[in-house]
Amino acid sequence: MKKVEFQLSKHEAEQLFREYGEYVYRTALFLTRSRTHADDIVQETFVRIYTKFHTYDKAKPIKPWIYKITINVTRNYLKKQKIYNLFKAGKLTNDHSYDSLESVYLHKAELNELWELVNKLSQKSREILILHYYLELTLPEIAEILDVPLGTCKSRLHTALTQLRKKAKEEHLFYFMEDSV
Amino acid sequence: MKREEEKLRRLFKEWGKNQQPSISFESIWQKTKRKQAIQAVSYRIALVTAVLLAILIIQPQQLFMKEQINTATSGQKEIIMKGSVIGLSTKIVIRGQSNLPEGAVIQAVLSEDAEGKIVVLKETVKVDKRGDFTFVLQRPVIERDYVLSVAFLPELQPQSIQQIYGERGEQIEQGDATFTYGKDGMTYRGLKLYDWILGIKGTTAGQDTFLSSQLRDYPKN
Numbered sequence: 001m002k003k004v005e006f007q008l009s010k011h012e013a014e015q016l017f018r019e020y021g022e023y024v025y026r027t028a029l030f031l032t033r034s035r036t037h038a039d040d041i042v043q044e045t046f047v048r049i050y051t052k053f054h055t056y057d058k059a060k061p062i063k064p065w066i067y068k069i070t071i072n073v074t075r076n077y078l079k080k081q082k083i084y085n086l087f088k089a090g091k092l093t094n095d096h097s098y099d100s101l102e103s104v105y106l107h108k109a110e111l112n113e114l115w116e117l118v119n120k121l122s123q124k125s126r127e128i129l130i131l132h133y134y135l136e137l138t139l140p141e142i143a144e145i146l147d148v149p150l151g152t153c154k155s156r157l158h159t160a161l162t163q164l165r166k167k168a169k170e171e172h173l174f175y176f177m178e179d180s181v
Numbered sequence: 182m183k184r185e186e187e188k189l190r191r192l193f194k195e196w197g198k199n200q201q202p203s204i205s206f207e208s209i210w211q212k213t214k215r216k217q218a219i220q221a222v223s224y225r226i227a228l229v230t231a232v233l234l235a236i237l238i239i240q241p242q243q244l245f246m247k248e249q250i251n252t253a254t255s256g257q258k259e260i261i262m263k264g265s266v267i268g269l270s271t272k273i274v275i276r277g278q279s280n281l282p283e284g285a286v287i288q289a290v291l292s293e294d295a296e297g298k299i300v301v302l303k304e305t306v307k308v309d310k311r312g313d314f315t316f317v318l319q320r321p322v323i324e325r326d327y328v329l330s331v332a333f334l335p336e337l338q339p340q341s342i343q344q345i346y347g348e349r350g351e352q353i354e355q356g357d358a359t360f361t362y363g364k365d366g367m368t369y370r371g372l373k374l375y376d377w378i379l380g381i382k383g384t385t386a387g388q389d390t391f392l393s394s395q396l397r398d399y400p401k402n
Contacts, residue, residue: 010210013206013210013213014206014210017206017209018206021202021206022197022200022201022202024202025200025201025202026196026197026200029200030193030196035203038202039202039203039204042202042204042209043204043208043209043212046209046213047209047212047213047216050209050210050213051213051216051217051220108195111191111192111195111196114188114189114192115192115196118189118192129189129193130193133186133189133190133192133193134190134193134194134197136190161185164185165185176185176188
């Protein structure tokens, strides 16, 4: 059994939170569609970051390590929620406020429509989109975070974009279609 | 493709602009500290439990091993033997009981002196499956007194009995009736019981006595 170590000072821990807290929150929010869940995930993610900091390989960039924890915590959280909701005979809890256009501050109609399409994608597709287009991680980094081969990662991104194009075509969302600018 | 990607980036950027966590760093930090404290306690509990388990597992094993060593080094086996002596007019009947296995050899010796140096009769019998044995000895001289010894001697035993008690009786547990003796430069341990054989003098009543580990004082009439 490994002895519990705690190597981060409070100041360092706070710096990490200030730098990555919002990204972690937005990732969790996007994947869970719930502010309450996103807050819980932020808390759990940072507690894990702080307590497991001794396991982080200092030779590597910290960003992928943090987002890997974020994704894992979110996945576990969603699994627990699914089981919980199974017993409650309900669906995954969504915050209504999250879906409202005002709350997400997407004032442009075309962005709102695209946002709705993105939210209709599968969990895996949404994961890769936020990791790549929001957190701006490279595909090799994403492959490491998701614990999948690079090929699988490329394939998931391709599938996500194809699904999005298809839905955009179905919904006549010309904004997203390649031939419209 | 590039335009699509740009649009997605813009989408996420726009969406994320005002999404802020409502949880504070302080509350996370406090929770981290609590978790760390729990982990430290759990670690200590696990450590103490592991040590206790190790003690609980190792100690009985050590005791068992000690017991085995003691048995191996001592390997002592107690021999219980007793008997009665009945004096008839021309014969002496010795009935004995023991915990010896079937086939063990018992020797009876009649001697004229207490030290057993002047031997007048020597006979052996085998123990039956119940551990019993019987001697019927002819009185050499009816009127004469003798010293009777009934003994288990290791060198007289068949191999199967020697395997149990040792070739030189080294596995016999020491007791009141055990004795050591030398033979061919070796030391042996055996077991011996004694009694007086009273000669028939005039109208002396028939003897009915018991074997004992020490030769009793000569009975006065």
